[in-house]
Amino acid sequence: MTVRVRIAPSPTGKLHIGTARTAVFNWLFAHNQGGKFILRIEDTDTARSRSEYTESIKSGLAWLGLNWDEGPIFQSDRFHLYREKIQTLLDKGVAYRCYCTAEELEAMRSAQLARKEAPRYDNRHRNLTEEQEAAFLAEGRKPVIRFKIHDHREIVWKDLVRGTVTWKGSDLGGDMVIARAGDTEDLGVPLYNLVVVIDDIDMSITQVIRGEDHIANTAKQILLYEALGATVPQFAHTPLILNDKGQKLSKRDGVTSIDEFRKMGFLPEAMANYMCLLGWTPPDNEEIFSLEGAASQFSLDRVNKAGAKFDWGKLDWINSQYLHQMPAEQLVELLVPYWQQAGSEIDLEGHRPWLESLTAIIAPSLTRLTDCIAESRLLFGDSIKLDEKAKELLQQEGVAEIIKSVLAAIEDKPQLTESDAKGIIKEVTKTQKVKKGLVMRSLRAGLMGELTGPDLLQSWLLLNQKGWDKTRLHQACRELEIS
């Protein structure tokens, strides 16, 4: 049988890292098995679902490289199918109408809690007579539809991640609501546990791979598969993504949407790579790999059972690895938007070759794309801002002379080559009778205004292309004379 798996997000928020990670595992499994990966939008909760979130989910998955083979399928288009199935369950006598009000349910729950019992529905309307139903209707009550869960039932499945999982019917909270009262619809509005099952049957889903927070739902859903006379798919419950305190990662933890990670300067390849590692370890122990590479060796039995703590340090490291090995001509394209956003003074469109050289110089110090702003700060513009240490160095004996002789050497040279620059440094070292290190440091101070930064020779050549080396060195001389 062809493997068919799906990711079924609810469009009630932007694409969440947890949803994306589940999508990664499904995608990996599908690609490993030569199966299909399907996108289904679970928007039965019309009050909370928004189309803009559907867009965020689609664009987020696409950005990560998680292409889907079928869909998106929208549950909101399929209410007719759900109603049909509800009727089937009603006809079979495995579902019934419950007329309890929210207040009654609440009273029941608090009474149970007061008695230190597990809160659950006591199945009180399971066997109502026609007269009783008529009486409730006459009161104006709107029924929900409940599916019978027998306490003595034992539900067992072989989880692809966790092994054999056993659940008692009595621990499922009583007969479950599969449709809530609708304003017009006699059969109500179908709810999550029901529609998931109906769709997974209808779409011939063979493996359901989702977060472990769904384990209890799985037990309920298996009962529905049986009631609908369908084959039960295989299940795999993946560990949750945890924050640094060990709790399920939530919106309160700050950055959780894929959109935010993108804006923070993470590459899609790095994100996808890291998400694979959130609960899975490749057999070859390599930690840098593409989705395709991971898919070729993916298996659910290497998925961890313990929660996966989100490790920012590791994500940063992975991102830096991708950044460092990316060709400058490709990287520069990704950097330009950040420079633009930061309001760079120079014309970013008209200076691709220059920007590409700049990119090559700063690339090794980038961890996130956003770092390009800080790392290139000293290379933009015709002037410098001397920090304390640079000022101190420039005031050392002989330094002013070094700067002046360099200036003299470049004054009427339009464009320096690397060997020109090296020659000048050598020459100045000789004529001023100083060590090369002092020349380099002096030059760095005068050219950059600070004593640390990327490779000096390359930086100089970059500035030279714009004529900024002359303006900056002149400025350094002026400031030296004033102080």
Added chain:
RNA sequence: GGUGCUGUAGGCAAAUUGGUAAAGCCCUCUGUCUUUCACGCAGAUGUUUGCGGGUUCAAGUCCCGUCAGCACUGCCA
């Protein structure tokens, strides 16, 4: 309260059906390279698998108990 799951160095983790534990990666530190920072390369620190029992020639792995953490316990998904 109930049910379920998890517990290996600072972090992520590896360890075929029980067979020498701490592989690998991140972080930290040191060395190296360099004018400097970063990158790269080389090396180092960390320790006995939450705790207590049991089975066994042998237990991270199996069993019992205990503690801790997390998840679920909706007319949300």
